[in-house]
Amino acid sequence: MKRIFLALPLLLALFCGCRQSESLPDEKVETVMLFHTFQRLNTTFSSALTPSESVAINAFMQYRGYSSIDSMMADPRMSLALRSFGPLVQTAFSDTASLSRMAQDIASRASEAGINLASRRYVFVIWNDTRSMAFVDSMLLIALNHYLGADCPYYKGFPQYQLVAKTPEQLPLDIAEAQVASTYPFIGKTALARMAYEGVLAIARQRLTGCTEAQALGYTDSQWQDITEQAGRWWRQMASLKLIYTSDQLAIDQLVMPAPYTAPFGIDAPPRLGRYFGYEIVCAWLNRHGDKPLAQLHSPDFYANDRLLVESGYNPQ
Numbered sequence: 001m002k003r004i005f006l007a008l009p010l011l012l013a014l015f016c017g018c019r020q021s022e023s024l025p026d027e028k029v030e031t032v033m034l035f036h037t038f039q040r041l042n043t044t045f046s047s048a049l050t051p052s053e054s055v056a057i058n059a060f061m062q063y064r065g066y067s068s069i070d071s072m073m074a075d076p077r078m079s080l081a082l083r084s085f086g087p088l089v090q091t092a093f094s095d096t097a098s099l100s101r102m103a104q105d106i107a108s109r110a111s112e113a114g115i116n117l118a119s120r121r122y123v124f125v126i127w128n129d130t131r132s133m134a135f136v137d138s139m140l141l142i143a144l145n146h147y148l149g150a151d152c153p154y155y156k157g158f159p160q161y162q163l164v165a166k167t168p169e170q171l172p173l174d175i176a177e178a179q180v181a182s183t184y185p186f187i188g189k190t191a192l193a194r195m196a197y198e199g200v201l202a203i204a205r206q207r208l209t210g211c212t213e214a215q216a217l218g219y220t221d222s223q224w225q226d227i228t229e230q231a232g233r234w235w236r237q238m239a240s241l242k243l244i245y246t247s248d249q250l251a252i253d254q255l256v257m258p259a260p261y262t263a264p265f266g267i268d269a270p271p272r273l274g275r276y277f278g279y280e281i282v283c284a285w286l287n288r289h290g291d292k293p294l295a296q297l298h299s300p301d302f303y304a305n306d307r308l309l310v311e312s313g314y315n316p317q
Helices: 007-013 034-043 051-064 069-074 076-092 096-112 170-183 191-209 213-217 221-240 249-256 273-289 308-312
Strands: 030-033 121-125 133-136 139-143
Touching: 030 034, 030 051, 030 096, 034 051, 034 069, 034 076, 034 121, 051 069, 051 121, 051 133, 051 139, 069 076, 096 121, 096 170, 096 191, 133 170, 139 170, 170 191, 191 213, 191 249, 191 273, 191 308, 213 221, 213 273, 221 273, 249 273, 273 308
Parallel strands: 030 121, 121 139
Antiparallel strands: 133 139
16 A cells, blocks of 8 residues: 555656756646545535536546436446545545646646647546546546555456556656647557557657657567567567568557557566557657758658668667
8 A cells, every 4th residue: 555655756757857847938827636536425415516617527428328417427337436535536546736746747748849748738537447548539548546656445356467557657658649640640560660669659649748768669668678688589480470461450459559568579578568569669760861850750741651660770699
């Protein structure tokens, strides 16, 4: 339980060493702490809502399929989520000003990087849903009960590769990626295009949050070291399996989607090797041709270019 109570300090530490938001462009965002509103409504149904809360609750009900606030609060599944996660979320994220600053930092860095985010309205919630985030109209709903730390008692039974993404440190990274991926959806057919796209998403995570390479790609420091040391081995195996230019969707998904390992390579392979190689290819291209705005990197003209690999000169030994 110790990590739960350290959530906000850890979240803020992710931005240590980066420029403060005062030096970034003034890009205003709106944040609504709907998890506090739920707690209030759980006590009295007659509690008045602010205009921002009303808009946010309507978006929440639209996403979850509720017809009214009364039906939402009376839903046994919703009640269970609030009883189970409510106290933990209230404690872990008691400093709501820190959540607002985090959202402001991401929006400001995105503006500086030339990215127009899908939404500047953030609604922090609790829900009984397997997804941690969802866009509804102009709002991004963010379920804080998905970020309580790997040792949260309600996460028992989750596989390890999922637990590593259920930490407060992961919250700003997921927000950044959700925003960028929604603004620039993938358009392409080959594994190379998808890997490069995923690599650009990792770069966006870095630039919008100030995280490390390992964090951007979802690896621990030890995993990162092992992968970089064995990159040549895995790359040669990818080439021998003819996966680099494949258009088989199942194979592509197995290369880049979260999983305990990268399936085409066997159970001893690190997870999401396709995303790692995409990141390395894009970085190699940038080292050769100079840095480019994020919006340009997110264009299919860049990541779906069949000559991207050749032009990058990437060939790990």
